[in-house]
Amino acid sequence: MVKTAEVLIIGAGVIGCSIAYHLAKSGCHDVVVLEKDSIGSGSTSKCPGGIRQQFSTEANIKLSMESVSFFERFEDETGHPADFHQHGYLMLATTEEEAEIFNSNVSLQRQLGLEIMLLSPEEAREIVPCLDVKDVICATFCPTDGYADPYSVVQGFSSAAKRLGVKIYEDTEVINIKAKEGQILGVSTSKAEYMSPVVVIASGAYAAQVGKMVGLALPISPLRRHMFVSAPSDKVERNTPMVVDFHTGFWFRREGQGIIFGMRNPDETEGFNTSIDWGFLPVIGEVGSHYLPFLKDIGIARGQAGLHADTPDAKAIIGKVSEIDGLYLACGFSGHGFMHSPAVGKIMAELILEAKAGTDISCFALDRFKKPVSQKERYFI
Ligand SMILES: Cc1cc2nc3c(=O)[nH]c(=O)nc-3n(C[C@H](O)[C@H](O)[C@H](O)COP(=O)(O)OP(=O)(O)OC[C@H]3O[C@@H](n4cnc5c(N)ncnc54)[C@H](O)[C@@H]3O)c2cc1C
Numbered sequence: 001m002v003k004t005a006e007v008l009i010i011g012a013g014v015i016g017c018s019i020a021y022h023l024a025k026s027g028c029h030d031v032v033v034l035e036k037d038s039i040g041s042g043s044t045s046k047c048p049g050g051i052r053q054q055f056s057t058e059a060n061i062k063l064s065m066e067s068v069s070f071f072e073r074f075e076d077e078t079g080h081p082a083d084f085h086q087h088g089y090l091m092l093a094t095t096e097e098e099a100e101i102f103n104s105n106v107s108l109q110r111q112l113g114l115e116i117m118l119l120s121p122e123e124a125r126e127i128v129p130c131l132d133v134k135d136v137i138c139a140t141f142c143p144t145d146g147y148a149d150p151y152s153v154v155q156g157f158s159s160a161a162k163r164l165g166v167k168i169y170e171d172t173e174v175i176n177i178k179a180k181e182g183q184i185l186g187v188s189t190s191k192a193e194y195m196s197p198v199v200v201i202a203s204g205a206y207a208a209q210v211g212k213m214v215g216l217a218l219p220i221s222p223l224r225r226h227m228f229v230s231a232p233s234d235k236v237e238r239n240t241p242m243v244v245d246f247h248t249g250f251w252f253r254r255e256g257q258g259i260i261f262g263m264r265n266p267d268e269t270e271g272f273n274t275s276i277d278w279g280f281l282p283v284i285g286e287v288g289s290h291y292l293p294f295l296k297d298i299g300i301a302r303g304q305a306g307l308h309a310d311t312p313d314a315k316a317i318i319g320k321v322s323e324i325d326g327l328y329l330a331c332g333f334s335g336h337g338f339m340h341s342p343a344v345g346k347i348m349a350e351l352i353l354e355a356k357a358g359t360d361i362s363c364f365a366l367d368r369f370k371k372p373v374s375q376k377e378r379y380f381i
Contacts, residue, residue, distance in 0.1 A: 018345025029165030046306020080156030184326030231299030
């Protein structure tokens, strides 16, 4: 039997679930979310939950500021705690060029109303006493940044959406998207056929594969990212901010009884491999020990790898597809999807239900890739 829905969402990660929640909250209850695995099992489950407002583009700063205000009231909104800790983000510059970038971005961030401090290395050390600042030229600190628990957040969005009537089907893979004469008709899945005038691609690192089902080329690369959790250690204090080396992308913070840390691998190649490359751990140890001298010798409790969904300008693809009526995109989050999920959910609901988002999202349009990339997000970690 063919089923119907007002809106079909492909992917029950934090983005798909936030969109479903915001649609239902705005009165659109006939929403179906189709998930090939289980709720939140994709990149959302592999993310350390960092939430920062320090970006180089106005649009990303605004998405973050709106999302932080939602995370602050997450439990009131969804009935589920987000485990949001506003211990801040401390960003470290180690070259003169990076110091200049920090200076100009702090002006933009302040213009937009963000509370942000530009610090000397010594001032940075006052905030994080275990930090070795010999390589640091300057730092920025935003006290309202922080981190939340991705599992709690995706459960909060999905359970609140379900209470409002949304249906989420797990173990249901979308295998085809149907369109005719430039209009979306529905999707075929491993379990059933669905008809709907609206389909949203919120499929994380798999979005380019899903786009191909309807002849759409999405410039989204799946790239493996690692993080490791140390054995119990009290060397990093409990209320320590998320600390990020802008140059290498090395980051760390306290997690439970230990330290959680990670870094981008410049040699990583595109693909869906999420096995752990233990050979990369000593490379992170080498870089990280510049900031935490004890890191090389610390015991490791566990590691994990997940997928980033990166675009050429490190900005998400959010909006309506101009060539196919009824097809919407919320993908290519380039490492920022968790933190931006509240604002993106709201924007997508406005776009679908009112045909216009309340915020200017033109810089996230797919059509921008028809020309060479112009404004890149520089705060890509
Ligand atoms: C190591 C690491 C660190 C990160 N750190 C941060 C951070 O600190 N802060 C931050 O904001 N972000 C971070 N990210 C990025 C963040 O995890 C993602 O941006 C976010 O989870 C994206 O959510 P999503 O819902 O778009 O994707 P996902 O969570 O991947 O959800 C997409 C879902 O679509 C499903 N799907 C795909 N294809 C189909 C299909 N054909 N049919 C049905 N279902 C399908 C998948 O199974 C998946 O569950 C990090 C990522 C990694 C890997």
